[in-house]
Amino acid sequence: MTTPGRTDPDVLVVGAGVVGLCCAWFLRRAGHTVTVVDRGEVGDAAACSAGNTGFVGTQGSAPLAEPGVPATGIRWLLRPESPFAVRPRLDGALLAWLWHFRRHCTEQHARAGFETLLALKQRSLALLREICAEDELAGTLTERGMILACHTEQGYAKARRTIPAATARGVPLRELGRAELARLEPGVDFAVAGTLLNEEGAALRVPAFLVALAAALRARGVDVVTGAEVRDFEVTGRRVRAVRTTSGELRPAEVVIAAGVWSAACARMLGVGLTLQPAKGYTVTLPAGPGTPTRPVLLSEGKVAVMPLGxxxxxxxxxELSGLDASISPRRVDGILHTARRYLPALDTGRRLDVWAGLRPCTPDSLPLIGRADGYDNVSVATGHGHIGMGLAPAGGKLLAQIVSGAEPDLPPETFAVDRFRKGIS
Ligand SMILES: Cc1cc2nc3c(=O)[nH]c(=O)nc-3n(C[C@H](O)[C@H](O)[C@H](O)COP(=O)(O)OP(=O)(O)OC[C@H]3O[C@@H](n4cnc5c(N)ncnc54)[C@H](O)[C@@H]3O)c2cc1C
Incomplete structure (x- = not known):
C-alpha cells in the first residue's frame, strides 16, 4: 500500500543533506521523477550539511590519509585540544576502517587521492556555479578567494611546496605577500609566518544553500518529504520493492541511500556493509568584529577553518572518530577557538552565538562511495564525502545520476565503488 496522495517515483533518495539534494538535482535533470525523504527538516542541525563552514572550490583537496599522519595522530591523541581524536573502543568496524586508513598513508595513495579529489572539486565548482545561477539559489555561493594562513615557518614552507602540483592542475594558488594581504584584509591582524591565496576559493552559505536547493527541487517537481524516517525495506530477490517510512510506504523503481553517516545503518537493513565512520567536528559562530577577515581563511597547521558570514x-x-555521538566537548571547542586566536589575535571569541557538532561520513581513502550496492539491481549508495562533502557533492550527484540512468559516466565509477575496500580494489 502506498502513501495516499503520493505517487511512487522513479527514484527515491534517502537523505536531504547536500549529497541527497545534489543527487536529486541531477536525477531530475536526467528526466526521472524523484522523491527525497528525510527524517528531519531540510537544513536542521542534525544533518552534517547544516552547520559546517561551507568551504568549496579547489582548496583542501588532500585526502586525510597522508604519510606522517599516523605519527602525528598518535601525538595528537594525547592532547585533549588537538584537531584529531579517536575514542578508544573495541569496535570491529572502526578497527577495519583504521586498518584501511593506515594502508592509505603512503605517498602514492596520497597523490592519487589528491588528483581524484581535485578533479571532483573542480567539476563540482563548475556545477555549483550553474546550480547557484538559478533564481532560488541567488546569493548562496560567493567567490572571493581563500587565504591559507601558516603560523610557523615550517608550515609555510610545507604549504609553498604544494603550489607547483596545484598550479600544474589549473588551481590558481600563489604566495600572498604581507602588503597584498593587508590590502585584501585591511585592519585584520594576522599572526602568521606567511599566507597563500587560492583565487578559486569559494563559499557556500549554510544552511541557506540547502533550503534554497530544496525549494528549487520542489519548483522542478521533486517531492521533498520531511519528517519521514526510513525504517525498513521490502525486498524480493535482488530488488527493493518498497521503502517503509514513518509517514508511509513508497514503491520506487530505484533507491539511493544518501543518508550521511546513517547510510551505514540504512544499508545494513539490506545486508550491505559500508566502510564508513562518523568523524565529529564542531563549529562556533561568533559576532563579526574588527578582527574578522572578510574572506574564508584556513588555519593550516591548526586545521581550523574561518568562514565570514556577514x-x-x-x-x-x-x-573525532567517536562513533554516532554528536555531543559537544567544551574542551575541544575551546581548543578550536584557542587555535583561531593564535592566528587571528583580534578575533573576539568571548560571545558564542552558536556551538554546533556534526558527523562527517568518512571513508579510509577520503573518496566517496558512489555506485550500485552489492547484491541489488535497484539500490545505489552516495555517501562518504567526509571532510569536504560540500565541495564534492555536485560532481558526486552527477555521477550517481549517470549510474542510475545507465548513461556513460564522465568519471571512472570503479574509483568510487561502494565495495572497493571489501573487494581489495582500494
Ligand atoms: C565541523 C565541520 C566542518 C565542515 N566544513 C566543511 C567545509 O568547509 N567544506 C566542505 O566541503 N565540507 C565540510 N564539512 C563536511 C560536510 O559537512 C559533509 O561532508 C556533508 O555535509 C555530508 O553531507 P551528507 O548529505 O552526506 O550528510 P548529512 O548532511 O548528514 O545528511 C544526511 C541526511 O540523512 C538523513 N537521514 C539519516 N537517516 C535517515 C533515515 N533512516 N531516513 C530518512 N532520513 C535519514 C538525516 O536526517 C540527514 O538530513 C564539514 C563537516 C564538519 C563536521
Missing part, C-alpha cells in the same frame, strides 16, 4: 563569523575544526 555580521557573524563561523570557526570550525576537529575530527
Amino acid at each position: 555580521d557573524r563569523v563561523r570557526v570550525g575544526g576537529t575530527l
Whole structure:
C-alpha cells in the first residue's frame, strides 16, 4: 500500500543533506521523477550539511590519509585540544576502517587521492556555479578567494611546496605577500609566518544553500518529504520493492541511500556493509568584529577553518572518530577557538552565538562511495564525502545520476565503488 496522495517515483533518495539534494538535482535533470525523504527538516542541525563552514572550490583537496599522519595522530591523541581524536573502543568496524586508513598513508595513495579529489572539486565548482545561477539559489555561493594562513615557518614552507602540483592542475594558488594581504584584509591582524591565496576559493552559505536547493527541487517537481524516517525495506530477490517510512510506504523503481553517516545503518537493513565512520567536528559562530577577515581563511597547521558570514563569523575544526555521538566537548571547542586566536589575535571569541557538532561520513581513502550496492539491481549508495562533502557533492550527484540512468559516466565509477575496500580494489 502506498502513501495516499503520493505517487511512487522513479527514484527515491534517502537523505536531504547536500549529497541527497545534489543527487536529486541531477536525477531530475536526467528526466526521472524523484522523491527525497528525510527524517528531519531540510537544513536542521542534525544533518552534517547544516552547520559546517561551507568551504568549496579547489582548496583542501588532500585526502586525510597522508604519510606522517599516523605519527602525528598518535601525538595528537594525547592532547585533549588537538584537531584529531579517536575514542578508544573495541569496535570491529572502526578497527577495519583504521586498518584501511593506515594502508592509505603512503605517498602514492596520497597523490592519487589528491588528483581524484581535485578533479571532483573542480567539476563540482563548475556545477555549483550553474546550480547557484538559478533564481532560488541567488546569493548562496560567493567567490572571493581563500587565504591559507601558516603560523610557523615550517608550515609555510610545507604549504609553498604544494603550489607547483596545484598550479600544474589549473588551481590558481600563489604566495600572498604581507602588503597584498593587508590590502585584501585591511585592519585584520594576522599572526602568521606567511599566507597563500587560492583565487578559486569559494563559499557556500549554510544552511541557506540547502533550503534554497530544496525549494528549487520542489519548483522542478521533486517531492521533498520531511519528517519521514526510513525504517525498513521490502525486498524480493535482488530488488527493493518498497521503502517503509514513518509517514508511509513508497514503491520506487530505484533507491539511493544518501543518508550521511546513517547510510551505514540504512544499508545494513539490506545486508550491505559500508566502510564508513562518523568523524565529529564542531563549529562556533561568533559576532563579526574588527578582527574578522572578510574572506574564508584556513588555519593550516591548526586545521581550523574561518568562514565570514556577514555580521557573524563561523570557526570550525576537529575530527573525532567517536562513533554516532554528536555531543559537544567544551574542551575541544575551546581548543578550536584557542587555535583561531593564535592566528587571528583580534578575533573576539568571548560571545558564542552558536556551538554546533556534526558527523562527517568518512571513508579510509577520503573518496566517496558512489555506485550500485552489492547484491541489488535497484539500490545505489552516495555517501562518504567526509571532510569536504560540500565541495564534492555536485560532481558526486552527477555521477550517481549517470549510474542510475545507465548513461556513460564522465568519471571512472570503479574509483568510487561502494565495495572497493571489501573487494581489495582500494
Ligand atoms: C565541523 C565541520 C566542518 C565542515 N566544513 C566543511 C567545509 O568547509 N567544506 C566542505 O566541503 N565540507 C565540510 N564539512 C563536511 C560536510 O559537512 C559533509 O561532508 C556533508 O555535509 C555530508 O553531507 P551528507 O548529505 O552526506 O550528510 P548529512 O548532511 O548528514 O545528511 C544526511 C541526511 O540523512 C538523513 N537521514 C539519516 N537517516 C535517515 C533515515 N533512516 N531516513 C530518512 N532520513 C535519514 C538525516 O536526517 C540527514 O538530513 C564539514 C563537516 C564538519 C563536521
